[in-house]
Amino acid sequence: MMHVTRSPSGRYYTIQLNSIVRASIRAAVSPRVAPSKSEGRIEGRAALLSMTRIILTLGAVLLFVGCEGEAPPQAGTPSSSVSIAPAAPAPIPAAFGTVPPAWTLTGSHSFYMRLYDSSLSSLNSSQLLEGDIPESFAADTDGDGEISPSEEAWTHAIPDRIITAVAADLVAQYYYRGTKPLEERGNDLVVWRTNDMAPIPTEEFVLENTAGETFDLNEVKIFVREALFNPNMGQTCERFRPWWNDPHEPTNVPDSDTYIITPFQCMQFIDEVRTAVDRERSLHALRQDLSLIAYGEEFLWDGQLQISPTELRSYDLLADIAGVGNILGSAPFAALFESGNQGEQCDGPTCACVYSQTATCLPARQVVRPVPACIARLRPAATA
Amino acid sequence: MPLTFVQTALPTRRHRMVVLALALMAAGTFFIFLTRGSLISGPLDRFRTCSTSPLFQDLSFFDLKERYHYTMEQLVEERMRLYEGTTLLQCDAKTMDDVIPQGLLAREIARGLPDVPDWPTFSYRHFELLLHEFWRTYDCHLFSLRQDPGIYYKAEGDEDEHYTFAQDEVDRLQRIDRERERARIAFDRLISTLRSAEEHLPLHASLRCLQRGAADVRNAVGLLADSAQCVPARLGQPETSLRK
Numbered sequence: 001m002m003h004v005t006r007s008p009s010g011r012y013y014t015i016q017l018n019s020i021v022r023a024s025i026r027a028a029v030s031p032r033v034a035p036s037k038s039e040g041r042i043e044g045r046a047a048l049l050s051m052t053r054i055i056l057t058l059g060a061v062l063l064f065v066g067c068e069g070e071a072p073p074q075a076g077t078p079s080s081s082v083s084i085a086p087a088a089p090a091p092i093p094a095a096f097g098t099v100p101p102a103w104t105l106t107g108s109h110s111f112y113m114r115l116y117d118s119s120l121s122s123l124n125s126s127q128l129l130e131g132d133i134p135e136s137f138a139a140d141t142d143g144d145g146e147i148s149p150s151e152e153a154w155t156h157a158i159p160d161r162i163i164t165a166v167a168a169d170l171v172a173q174y175y176y177r178g179t180k181p182l183e184e185r186g187n188d189l190v191v192w193r194t195n196d197m198a199p200i201p202t203e204e205f206v207l208e209n210t211a212g213e214t215f216d217l218n219e220v221k222i223f224v225r226e227a228l229f230n231p232n233m234g235q236t237c238e239r240f241r242p243w244w245n246d247p248h249e250p251t252n253v254p255d256s257d258t259y260i261i262t263p264f265q266c267m268q269f270i271d272e273v274r275t276a277v278d279r280e281r282s283l284h285a286l287r288q289d290l291s292l293i294a295y296g297e298e299f300l301w302d303g304q305l306q307i308s309p310t311e312l313r314s315y316d317l318l319a320d321i322a323g324v325g326n327i328l329g330s331a332p333f334a335a336l337f338e339s340g341n342q343g344e345q346c347d348g349p350t351c352a353c354v355y356s357q358t359a360t361c362l363p364a365r366q367v368v369r370p371v372p373a374c375i376a377r378l379r380p381a382a383t384a
Numbered sequence: 385m386p387l388t389f390v391q392t393a394l395p396t397r398r399h400r401m402v403v404l405a406l407a408l409m410a411a412g413t414f415f416i417f418l419t420r421g422s423l424i425s426g427p428l429d430r431f432r433t434c435s436t437s438p439l440f441q442d443l444s445f446f447d448l449k450e451r452y453h454y455t456m457e458q459l460v461e462e463r464m465r466l467y468e469g470t471t472l473l474q475c476d477a478k479t480m481d482d483v484i485p486q487g488l489l490a491r492e493i494a495r496g497l498p499d500v501p502d503w504p505t506f507s508y509r510h511f512e513l514l515l516h517e518f519w520r521t522y523d524c525h526l527f528s529l530r531q532d533p534g535i536y537y538k539a540e541g542d543e544d545e546h547y548t549f550a551q552d553e554v555d556r557l558q559r560i561d562r563e564r565e566r567a568r569i570a571f572d573r574l575i576s577t578l579r580s581a582e583e584h585l586p587l588h589a590s591l592r593c594l595q596r597g598a599a600d601v602r603n604a605v606g607l608l609a610d611s612a613q614c615v616p617a618r619l620g621q622p623e624t625s626l627r628k
Binding site for chain 2: 119124
């Protein structure tokens with residue numbers, strides 16, 4: 001009846017109609033001489049039929065044209081010859097993407113790379129690889145007095161503060177000294193860690209039962225690490241007795257042979273530990289996200305209020321970078337984070353200029369904003 | 385008497401009107417069908433297919449990571465120079481698009497991304513779009529490497545991918561998944577941090593231009609004062625005429 005072909009440029013269609021359709025169109029559109037009444041009725045009916053046929057034909061053509069190209073592309077199928085190829089992007093200049101040889105993924109401490117480094121803390125623990133996050137020390141997980149390469153790798157995989165937090169949660173009910181576990185005050189439940197709300201140093205975190213027997217928190221930390229990275233779960237419970245698993249008080253069992261835990265109990269307990277680590281990591285990531293948003297606002301207003309172009313990247317930016325470093329707890333700022341200075345800027349004992357590569361630390365471009373206490377701390381680092 | 389039906393098939397005016405009305409309704413419906421994309425929610429090509437990108441063509445996995453993160457770092461650093469005020473603004477331009485420079489690297493990368501408007505449409509306002517498209521291109525490239533081991537091993541220079549061990553395959557998938565996740569997190573955090581600065585960038589530029597304008601006025605007044613000092617005293621008196 002008809003044949004539709006597309007022009008090479010793809011801009012228009014050619015419709016070839018056969019003789020029947022051509023006659024119908026001719027009948028419909030050709031001027032008619034005054035017919036007789038009966039002739040007029042017959043011609044009118046033929047014209048109406050022709051018009052209906054034309055409308056249906058055009059409708060089909062339009063439907064074909066309209067729907068063509070909307071079918072979802074099938075994977076692996078080359079496009080048809082009539083489809084319009086998208087315009088090719090401009091060629092990329094050769095200079096684009098040339099990475100300097102000295103630049104490395106782990107060596108750069110720029111703002112963006114800090115964000116990239118911090119993404120490790122938001123990864124699911126199953127996606128972590130050994131040696132992801134550098135730590136200041138390695139743990140002797142099997143207690144043989146030596147740090148083996150695998151122990152070193154396990155120690156580095158998850159920040160120590162996460163492990164410590166989970167371990168502390170596991171034994172929190174046994175820590176009596178200087179702690180009021182829970183106090184109800186009005187409608188509020190208040191948890192007191194110490195009387196003066198100061199953090200408890202790990203080395204002074206002494207655990208003991210009612211009989212006066214003491215226990216070591218490091219054993220709990222080792223267990224948490226082992227539970228995360230040792231694929232042999234049964235071995236973990238054999239080597240590290242979860243003495244803190246008693247609902248009433250820790251039980252000191254001197255000989256590991258006498259300690260009884262079923263494989264099912266062990267697996268259940270290790271699962272709980274893994275869940276706790278993931279929860280702690282999620283909490284940490286959320287804290288980082290919130291801090292970064294607050295940092296963005298602060299960064300902006302630091303720049304807006306002091307319009308002088310030289311100020312933003314001098315002391316302010318240095319302090320801000322220190323702030324971000326603390327928030328993210330990465331690289332050179334890990335020490336500040338460990339000291340509990342996160343979120344604070346330049347009011348701790350070791351402030352600023354830990355970021356030694358910053359040109360601002362050089363004497364020639366030193367502090368613009370007068371913060372005497374900070375200037376004093378910046379100078380020795382700059383000269384060093 | 386035989387039953388006969390009166391055949392009145394001849395088209396009357398009513399018939400013609402009904403056919404015409406039906407045709408118009410069909411045409412209207414079809415017009416809506418054709419333009420539904422624009423009427424409802426924008427162009428239909430918003431769902432795009434992932435493929436490898438010429439930006440990262442033939443790069444090994446390690447080089448790919450380095451190129452992407454280095455470029456992102458440089459883009460952000462270039463933008464931060466704008467925030468801090470060391471990038472020169474074109475304060476005498478008429479529109480804010482011309483006042484705030486787009487950034488050389490940003491413009492160069494925008495040329496390689498089909499979904500980011502090219503010059504002269506590309507302006508400072510497209511920075512977040514540029515970051516998003518650049519990340520999306522990287523993510524799509526990684527996804528393609530994940531789906532097609534052949535491309536991956538070819539880029540790594542290992543043509544014998546048919547003889548890889550199962551553990552190698554597991555490692556490959558884990559490496560790519562992990563990198564995709566990390567790049568996504570870094571991008572999300574970057575955008576949430578830069579959002580405020582981007583939103584207030586025109587205000588920031590206006591303030592800086594105002595400051596520069598004030599300095600210009602101050603300098604002009606200073607020059608005027610200097611020249612007034614040099615004018616003979618009598619020239620300032622109203623009764624003084626130049627003809628005398």
